[in-house]
Amino acid sequence: MSHETLISALYVFALAAFLGYQVISRVPPLLHTPLMSATNAISGISLVGSIVTAGANYNTVSTILGFIAVVCSTTNVVGGFVITDRMLKMFKRKDIAKRE
């Protein structure tokens, strides 16, 4: 990694840390469980790394490890978003809950 890339990556990390703190501390305890599943789903973006590893045919070991990593990350992305959506649908306001 060149020095410029490293420095700009560190900038991104620092800004993400501050931004993360601000955004996350505004999530009420009510939504802490969907927060955990949503952040877990989002961190499944590591899928983009494993996709390249699984498809670039570097060597057998890398391809196999890449494949397993793709399976794990995809499970998290799909499962995480599906379950977050499912949970969020359950949080209803009083008037809507009464109608059901």
Added chain:
Amino acid sequence: MQTYFIEISYLLASILFILGLKGLSHPETAKRGMHLAEFGMLMAIIGTLMHHEIVTYTWILAGLAVGSVVGLAMGLWVPMTAMPQRTALSHAFGAFAAALVGISEFYKSGGQLETFTMGALGFEVMLGSLTTTGSLLAFAKLQGLVRGTPMTYKGQNIFNMVLLAATIAIFIYLIVVPGSMPLFFTMVGLAFVFGLLLVMPIGSADMPVVMSLLNSYAGLASAATGFVLSNKVLIIAGTLDGFSGFILSILMCRAMNRSITNVLFGAFGSAATAAAGSDQQGSMREVGLEDIATQLAYANKVVFVPGYGLATAQAQHAVRELADVLEKRGVTVKYGIHPVAGRMPGHMNVLLAEANVPYSSLYELEQINPEFTTTDVSVVIGANDVVNPDARDNPGSPIAGMPILEVDRSKSVVVLKRGQGKGFSGLENPLFYKPVTGMLYGDAKDTLTRLVQAVQQA
């Protein structure tokens, strides 16, 4: 041009992820926010599929397909009572993926990596490995496959420290003298073992903190992957996940008034019981169902306080039915939710939401505590430590200083409990011996259902 398109899709994903999390600040904006984040993820994946280094799509598509099927199954069929287990599993998957990418990168370059990349890779692989095994053990504990009480042995903390030191020593060596495959794999192996040993002494009551920490580690492992691959969207997503878990851990620790080191290394619940044994004066007063039904039916305000016992009894629908019946009679019904009730942050909230309880009825500790003096009946269902007055009154108690739901200030307290046992943490609870409290023994779901009928006839 191709690379440009991919980079743009990553930038778009980053922005949409942040907007998505921002939407989680309120239930009404949360759903739309998540759709934005999902769209961002889709863009990033499609963009990556056009990466110039990809030679064959077979394994990618196979992986995407298998992962989608498993993910869908887990997402659609897991009941809310099993949310902690599913969350632990997803931490394991995420951390494992990060660790595998790191191992593959190391292998691909024959271990010849420059200092900073090796450093990031080491973090990625160590964090990823220990989080994988730690989360799997957490899953086993939550699911009851392994006992939930802390597993301790003499010299445990020292052994763990030594193991950790050895792992880090190898890590530093690999940065300075790059290339040794066997050493690298030893480090990975040690990290896997360390994860197990770290979670072993944690008791069920401390699970919320551990879950949040593992969430954080899985995110940080992804962030480290981002540094290794020079991928900014990975850094951003991983950092957001890492900080989210970290903030939750701090909140959980504050809610128990214990420091993080105490939770991780204090083996609460085994050593603590000895110190706690203050002899209780008096006895517990058992009450009859009809009496309680009458009290509830003619009350002005009733507060339900759920704990993990509500989940194990699968009684969330029954309590909502009782609340409905009471509200039809004009009783004000509220729910008091302690931050560490349950096995993970927000556990009680999703459980009750699944039972169709409107979120406006769910109150946090600071909101509901002042109301207990004007509450006619507080109903404690499967909760113990979170309503234990020793935390407030007894400076010698292991839970001293922990914020609690002050149900003992209500005019009357009913505790629904399976039996006379001491609950998950093994602490005596003076609440049960107070004159204001009545004990209603039995299975919570069964008791609540019979209360519904009794109240309707009152």
